[in-house]
Amino acid sequence: MRPEEVLERLKTQRIETPSWGYGNSGTRFKTFPAPGAARNVWEKIEDAAEVHRLTGIAPSIALHIPWDRTEDWERLKRFAEERGLRIGAINPNLFQEEEYKLGSLAHPDRKVRDKAVAHVLECIEIMRATGSRDLSLWLADGTNYAGQDHLRARKHRLREALERVYAALPAHGRLLLEYKFFEPGFYFTDLSDWGTAYAHCLGLGERAQVLVDLGHHAQATNIEAIVAFLLDEGRLGGFHFNARRYADDDLIVGTTNPFELFCIYTELVQAEEDPDPEVRRTAQEVAYMIDQSHNIEPKLEAMLYSVLNCQEAYAKALLVDYVALHQAQAQGAVLEAHRILMEGFRADVRPLLREFREGLGLPVDPIQAHRNSGYLQRVSAERGTASAGGGFPS
C-alpha cells in the first residue's frame, strides 16, 4: 500500500481503552497504589479522554459494572461525549460476589445462576442507556479439582444462562464471548478456548461472537490463526489487547512479542480487503479493545504506549505488499513469501506516524506531550494516592 493510502487507513483505526486500566490494580501479592490513579468512573473518563486527545484514535471507553455503576447514565454519557468519547463495551462482573465462589452462569445452584443472569441483564440495560453496542462477557467460571463439578452439566447450565442473556440483547447489540485458558479456575475453565466459545456462539445466534484476549492462550498458540479462522467464520467479535510472556500477565500490548501483534494485524488487514463482503464486514466490525492491568507502570503512560503500539502494528501491517505476498504464496515460494511479509515488519513507521499526527493536529510525540502536559501532576494533586489492597478493585 502506498504511504498516502496508509495514512488514510490509519485514520480509520479505533482502539478502545478500559475504564479499569486507569485505576489501581495489582497481582495477588500486592497492589501498588499509583499517585493520581482514577478513583471513580468520572475520573476514568477524564483519563480516557486525555489518551484520546493525545492519540486521536481512542474515542471510546469500556465500562465494568459494578465498578463503574452510576445513578445517572444519561449524565455519564453526556460527560463522556463532552470529552469526545463514547461508551464502548459493557463488562459485567461475575466474579466478585461471595456467591460466585463456585461459578456464576455455570454455578451448580440455580439461585446463583439467576443472580448472575440478573446482573448481566442489568448490564444490557446499561448498554441501552449508554448507546453501547457490545456486551463483553468474561466468566471466571471453572473448577480447581478433578471431580469438583460435572463438566457436561456445567456446559448445559452455562448455555441456558447464555440463552437468557442473548434473548435480552438490544436489536443491534452483540454478545462478545471471551475465553481464557486458565485462572482463576486452575483445573478446568468453562470457556477455556476459542472452540468452546465458538460452539456456544453457534448455539446462540448470529450476534454472538468470540472475543480474543491475547493473554488467554496456551503457550505457543498461533493466535493469528485463530483470528483468521474466526474472521472467515464471521465470528470474530473483538479483541482484548495486552501482552504476556507466560500467563495472563496483562502487560502493555506489543511489549513482549511485537511480531505476534504485527502478524495478527496482517490477518485483519487482509480480511478488510477480502473479495468476500462477509469477511470484510466482519473485519470492519471488530471491536479493538485494550485490557490491561498495570501493576508498576504509570497508568496513563502505559495506556498511551498500548494505543501507540497498536497503531504501529497496524501501520506496519498496512505496508505489506499483499498482492506480491499472495502471488509468492500461490507459487509455494516459502522464503520469498515470508520475506515480503517481513518487509512490512522491518519498516520504521515512526516518520509515517509523525506525518499522520501532524496531519491531524495531534502531538507528534504523544508520550512526551503527556509528560509535558502536567496532567499527571494535576490529577495526582487532585486525586491523591488511593489506598489499595490486593488484585482488582471490588
Add this chain to the structure above:
Amino acid sequence: MRPEEVLERLKTQRIETPSWGYGNSGTRFKTFPAPGAARNVWEKIEDAAEVHRLTGIAPSIALHIPWDRTEDWERLKRFAEERGLRIGAINPNLFQEEEYKLGSLAHPDRKVRDKAVAHVLECIEIMRATGSRDLSLWLADGTNYAGQDHLRARKHRLREALERVYAALPAHGRLLLEYKFFEPGFYFTDLSDWGTAYAHCLGLGERAQVLVDLGHHAQATNIEAIVAFLLDEGRLGGFHFNARRYADDDLIVGTTNPFELFCIYTELVQAEEDPDPEVRRTAQEVAYMIDQSHNIEPKLEAMLYSVLNCQEAYAKALLVDYVALHQAQAQGAVLEAHRILMEGFRADVRPLLREFREGLGLPVDPIQAHRNSGYLQRVSAERGTASAGGGFPS
C-alpha cells in the same frame, strides 16, 4: 459400581492397536532397529493377534496406507479373522510423497490436492474391502513461517477437499478428523486444535467426528474437558492413545500421567451411563485406538503395557461412585467430590483384573506370559533385525 458389574463392563472394553506400532520407528535423530520388528502387514497382524491373545481386549488392528497396502484385501481380511482380528481404522498417509512438501489437502496447488484426495478415496475403497468403519485422517498440513501461505485460503481448500472425501464415505462409514497442536508444521497447522476439527466436522455432516490424540495438545490443556464437550456435542469419534511429557512423544499410554488417563475415562464412563440416549450412543461408538511410536522399547511388550494401562484406567474409572459424586457436586462440596473421584483412582485394581483374566481364560500376567511364550525369540529368528533409517517407514 459393584465389582461384579465392573467385571461385566470390562468385558465390553475394546482397544485397537496400530499396525505401525509393531514395526521400527524412531525420532528424527535415529531409528533403532528392534529384533523381530514386523516387516510387513502380515507380520503386524500376527503381532496384533498376539496382543489380543494375551489381553482379550484388542480385537482389531488399524492399518496405514501405503505402508500396509496389499494386492488382495480379501485375503488380508481373512488372514486377520483367522487370528481373531478385524480390520479397524484405515489411516491414509498424506505426508511422505515429495509433492506433500507444502501440504496435501490444503496445498496451494490443485494438482497436489487432487492427488491427496485420490489417495484418500483409495483408502475408502480399502474400508469397503476390509469392512472397516472408520477413516482416520491426520494431516501433516501446515507451514513453517509467517506469511508462507494464506491461512484462510488454506482453510477453504481443506474444506473443499474434505467435502470430496466425506461424500465418498460408505453409508455407515465415519470420518475421524484428527487435530494436532504442531509438528511437522512449526509455525501453523491447518488442524491445530479440537475447535478447528470440530468446525470442519460441523460443515461436513454427522458422520464427521473429532479424533483426540492424547499427545496433540498444548501444555496444560485439560483433555478430559475436551472429551466431555465433544461427547456432549455428539462429535467425539475416537482416540489415539499415547503419553507424552512435552511434545507428541508417542510413549506408552498411561506412563507419564496416569491420573490424566483416569480422568479421561471417568468422562467416558459417565457418558456411557448418561440419561441422554444421544450421549450414550456417542460414547458407545467411540473408537479407542493406540497410536504410539516405540523408539527404545520392545515393541510387543510396549503395546501390551499400553493396552493394559487402558484397562487399568477404565477399571478405576468404573469403580468411582458416581451417584455419590454427583450428589457432592450438586452440593458444591468441593473436596468431598474430589475425594470420591480419587477413591476410584486410589483403588488397586490388580486383583480385580486378575479375576477378569481368570474368568476369560486369559493369562493372569500378560506381560510375563508374553516373555515366557518364546514369541519374541521366534519372530526375531524368523524376521531378523530390519535395517532402519530415521523416523517413520516410507
Add this chain to the structure above:
Amino acid sequence: MRPEEVLERLKTQRIETPSWGYGNSGTRFKTFPAPGAARNVWEKIEDAAEVHRLTGIAPSIALHIPWDRTEDWERLKRFAEERGLRIGAINPNLFQEEEYKLGSLAHPDRKVRDKAVAHVLECIEIMRATGSRDLSLWLADGTNYAGQDHLRARKHRLREALERVYAALPAHGRLLLEYKFFEPGFYFTDLSDWGTAYAHCLGLGERAQVLVDLGHHAQATNIEAIVAFLLDEGRLGGFHFNARRYADDDLIVGTTNPFELFCIYTELVQAEEDPDPEVRRTAQEVAYMIDQSHNIEPKLEAMLYSVLNCQEAYAKALLVDYVALHQAQAQGAVLEAHRILMEGFRADVRPLLREFREGLGLPVDPIQAHRNSGYLQRVSAERGTASAGGGFPS
C-alpha cells in the same frame, strides 16, 4: 521394603504446614472469606496443632513475617509447644511494602535494598528467638519489561544482599533460597530457576541451599530430576509442596498429578538409603513444607488432604523394590525397570496407613475425624468470617 519397615519409616516423616495456609487468601480477582479462617498467628497455631493432632506428622508451623509478627516470641514459642508444635521456617515478606515495587534485595536503589536486608535480619532474630533452623527466602524481585533494569547489575546487587543475610545466620541456621519461574515478575525473575538459586548458594556457602516449590517451574519440567541433582550436590534444602496445572496455582499437593509427587518421593527415598553418607545426610535434613493458597476450599480440610497426600506418596515410594529396580536399570531393561517403579505407585496404601494410624492412636480417617470433631463449627463461631480483599493478606 517390607510393610513393617514401611510403617517404621512412615513414623519418621514430617510435613510442615504454613501459617498463611490457615488464613484467607485468594487470586488477584477475589479473596473469598472462609468462616473460621484464622485471623492471627495464635489461631493459625491452633489450626496447625489440630492438623498435627489428626495426622501425627505435622509437628511444626512455618511463620511469615510480618503477618505473624508478635511482641513476645518466647510466649509464642511456648504457646506452640503446649500444642505439640515447634516453630519451623521463618519466611520474610519482601513484596508488600510500597518500596518494593521494583524489587527488594535486587532493587536499583540501595536504600530499598538496605530496608529489605534489615527486614531479613529481623527474621533471623526471630529464628534465634523461636529456635527455628531455616530461613526460607522467596523474592518477588523481577521486571515486567525488556530493558526495565540491568540484568547483571541486579544479579550483583542480589548477591551482595544475600551475602549480608548469610553472614548473619545463626551457627546452624540455613538459608533456603527459593526460585520461581515467573510471577509477579512477568518479563524477568531474578531467581527464576534452580540453576540461578544454586549458583547463588555456591557463592554464599554450605548452609545456603535450594528450596524447590512444586509450582514454580516451566511446563513439562522434570522436577524429580532437579531434586535428584540437588540431592547429589548436597544443595537440596527443602520443598514447598503444592499442586498446579499451569502456573503457580497453589492447589492441594498431589491433586493434579499424583504420579509426579510419587516420582519425587522415590528420589528422596533412594537418597535416604544411598551408600554415600553425604547424600543420606542431605536427604535427612530436607525440610518438607506445604505452601498453598486455598481459595475455595475449607482451609483445615485442604491442609489435611495435603499432609495425607504427602504421606500416601511417601508410603508408595517406600514400597518400591529398589534392589530389583536398580538391577533392571543396570541391565537396560527399560520396561521392566519402569514396571517395578509403577508397582509402588499401583499399590493401595490405604490399609497400611490405617494400620499406621491405629498403631499411633491416631484417627484412622483424619478427614472424617475432623468433620466430626466440631472444630470448624467452634472456630467459625469464635472467629466469625473475616472480611477479605484480593490476594494475600497485608
Add this chain to the structure above:
Amino acid sequence: MRPEEVLERLKTQRIETPSWGYGNSGTRFKTFPAPGAARNVWEKIEDAAEVHRLTGIAPSIALHIPWDRTEDWERLKRFAEERGLRIGAINPNLFQEEEYKLGSLAHPDRKVRDKAVAHVLECIEIMRATGSRDLSLWLADGTNYAGQDHLRARKHRLREALERVYAALPAHGRLLLEYKFFEPGFYFTDLSDWGTAYAHCLGLGERAQVLVDLGHHAQATNIEAIVAFLLDEGRLGGFHFNARRYADDDLIVGTTNPFELFCIYTELVQAEEDPDPEVRRTAQEVAYMIDQSHNIEPKLEAMLYSVLNCQEAYAKALLVDYVALHQAQAQGAVLEAHRILMEGFRADVRPLLREFREGLGLPVDPIQAHRNSGYLQRVSAERGTASAGGGFPS
C-alpha cells in the same frame, strides 16, 4: 552508538554456519530431498564459502563427525582456506550408533561409555588437525520412562566421561556443553537445562563453558536472562542459533520472534562494553553458530537469511543508547527504560546494512545476488537430488 561506530562493530561480527545445514534433513515424518543439497563435506564447504562470499561475516564452518569425516584433514583444511573459510567447532555424534539406544556418555554400560568417549577423543584429534578451537558437545542422553534409569548414577557416569574428555582437550581448546530441554529423551534428559550444564562445567574446569541453543528451552523461558547470567559467570561459550515456536523446531533464526533475538544481542553488546574486563573477554570469545535443520526451505537461501537476521539483530542492538538506558534503569523509570531499548528495535537498519555491504564490496542484497548467481542451478545440475530417508543423515 553512532552509525559509523555501528559500521565498525558490524565488521567484527562472525557467524559460523554448520555443515549439516547444507545437506538434506527432515522431521521424523519425512526428509524432503532438495535439488543441489550438499552430499559430502567438500560440497558443504563450497556452500558455506558461498554464504561467506555473499555476506562477508560467515568465515567458518562447523563440522559434524562422522558425517564429515575424511581421510585427509590437512587437505580439507586447505580446501576450506582456499575458499576463505576456517574450520569451526567440531561436533561429535553420540546418537546414531546402535549402542547409543540408552545413552552414550551416561549409558549404564561402561563399554558403551568407553566407545562414546573414544569417539569424542577422535573428535579432539580432529580439532588438532583442523585448528578448531571448540568441541561442541550435544548429548541425546536421556530416558523415556520414570524408573528407566538411576538419575544420580547417570550424573556420575556422565561427569566421569566428561572429565576424560576435558583432560584430552588441546591447551587452548574449549568444551562447549550444550543442554536441551527434551528430545530425544522424553521423560528425562541428562543435560536438560543451563543449570545442569553449568554445574558440570564448574566441576570440569575453566575451559568448559555452556552452549545456548535458542530452541532448547521450556516455553516462556527468558533466554537473554540465561545469557546475561552466564556472561557474568564467565561461562557462556557459544550459541546455536535457530528459531522455534514450540519445540526444537530448528527454523531460520529470527523468524518466529525477532524481538527475542534482539534482546539476546543487547545483552551481548552490553557485555562487550562492560567495565569488567572478564565480562568483556567472555563476550568476545563467544562462538556464534547457526544450528538449523531446513526441511522445506532452499538450504543456501535459508542459511543466508539466518546469517542476515543475526546481522540485523546485532545492528539494532548496537543502535541502543545504553548510556541513556542505564540511567533510566537506575532511576527506576520503567517505561522510559523500555522505550529506549525499543528505539533500537524500531530502527530500520536496512540502509545501514546496505552501506556496510557497499563499504566491503559485498552484494547489497545477498539473497537476490544468490538467486541471480546461478549457483543453485549449477550445483543442482552437478549434484542432482540425493535420495533421503527420515530425519538426519546417518
